[in-house]
Amino acid sequence: MAQELYSTLGVSRDASQDEIRKAYLKLAHKYHPDKTGGDKEAETKLKQINGAYDILKSKEKRAKYDQYGSTDGSSPFGGGGFSSQGGFGGAGFEAPFEDFFDVLFGQGGGRKQGGGGGQPGNDLELRLKISLKEAYKGIKKKVRFNRHENCGDCSGTGAAPGSKPETCSQCNGAGQVRVAHGFFSVTRTCPKCAGAGKSISKPCRGCSGKGQVKSSRELSVDVPAGVDSGSRLRVTGEGEAGTGRAPRGDLYIHIHVEDHKLFKRDGNTIYCDLPISFTQAALGATLRVPTLSKEAEIKVPAGTQNGTQLRLRGMGMPDLRGYSDGDQIVIIQVETPSKLNKRQKEILEEFQEISDTKTYPKYKRFMDSILGGE
Ligand SMILES: [Zn+2]
Ligand SMILES: [Zn+2]
CATH class of the missing domain: 2.60.260.20 (Urease metallochaperone UreE, N-terminal domain)
Incomplete structure (x- = not known):
């Protein structure tokens, strides 16, 4: 697998970046639609060439490709080749x-x-x-x-304007000195210039x-x-x-x-609760739902249960690598009515009287399993 990109460009695995670039330009020229008159095969070939070059032209991606044979994020790439001498210290992150x-x-x-x-x-x-x-x-x-x-006063040399850093007398500019150690001699960082190889007699004031x-x-x-x-x-x-x-x-x-107070994210999928009334759940409704881009409408079918997940296709996060957008999942939260007035109570009581196990199949299944002794 790891050989393919190189052979697409007709170069060896140890080709230099410059050789890769030259090989690419030559092939891109050869398979350019102007030259081939829109030949389909040449078009495919050009795509492969572009794809191969896209990876091999970047040292980073090339190294990853050499190691893992692909450059997608799924490879066990744990921040390799990454020097973190900078701030941060790693802790807590x-x-x-x-x-x-x-x-x-x-x-x-x-x-x-x-x-x-x-x-x-x-x-x-x-x-x-x-x-x-x-x-x-x-x-x-x-x-x-x-x-x-780099200090503007001394152009980064550290020596006061008008003077120059001199070659360190102790290490002769090597930055390292040899120290005899019994039979051996060991190389050490020069103590006088701290490895810089230069000494400054008149330090620049701007940068000490x-x-x-x-x-x-x-x-x-x-x-x-x-x-x-x-x-x-x-x-x-x-x-x-x-x-x-x-x-x-x-x-x-x-x-x-x-974190967002309304939307939860899992990869490119966005989750969001939608409270609806129990009558909307029973009768069905078309409702407005917030999404990250704008408001969308969603059809809640009649007989929708609490916790039902409805999908808004393509309304989630865009994909970083350019694949299709994620979806938004709307989780239905059926709200039980409370603080009923007299009239509401009457209607619901009447409703209860004319309801049977057909109205509540889940309840029926539950009771059947109890009576069945399972
Ligand atoms: Zn300076
Ligand atoms: Zn020195």
Whole structure:
């Protein structure tokens, strides 16, 4: 199975991202409808090519595909490849990480590792609370958080303007020193420069020589319709700044969908109670029901029992992956009349007199089973 996507693009499993891209462009060009004159087979082929590229172009999805042979959320993917050096500490928050998707800002995703020296920035994590209605519609949300930026005064070097960091004299810039240990020599982080490889004689005032300062960042994030608690959004390149020319970390946003007082959610299904009168239950009625989008009408058939579940197709949550919308289940709550006036009492008493076991089949079955000695 795991071989298929690669063979669709005609590349080997260890092809580089660039090779994959080139192979894709070549094939997409070859099977383009303009070239094939709308040939059905070519169209199918193009779809497969697009599908394969869609997964293989993303390092994240490709790694998942290589490991599990699929990229859907059902694989035992427990947040692998995810470094959480950022805030949070993990405690008190156990997200199932069911959903994983990228929100790309500007340039395409795929995080560059290293390059240009320096340490890549740490990832950051945020928790974002949204209402069920917001999860239903999808929403643009402003998030505000603190992160480290390279100091503007010293361009992140940590050295006061006009001066430069010098190569550390103890480790000669390696950041590590060898320490003799009996017969062995052990490599240790350089105590003088703490691994940076550089020493600063005149620290920058703006950042006290750290090269980075804390700053507040505000971002507008697109939260897609259908998210649930445990969904995680990745915003590429919005984490902590890297040192030197190393890339930024990513920002992970953990979604928490708040409970709604009327609607209960289970996956894409929405549940909602509907109180009706016992006469409506007996005679049948067409009633208005609230849903997440608008009011809907529902037909309650004559003789509907308490607890009956009626289905409003497609009125539940939209599907995050684009499959069909969930349903809304309406649970009938028959209300027994109370505080009857004289006239109501008379009518009901008369009704009781002319009722028999045919009116109440459930009661009849119950009595039969008692008398039958079962
Ligand atoms: Zn500075
Ligand atoms: Zn050093």
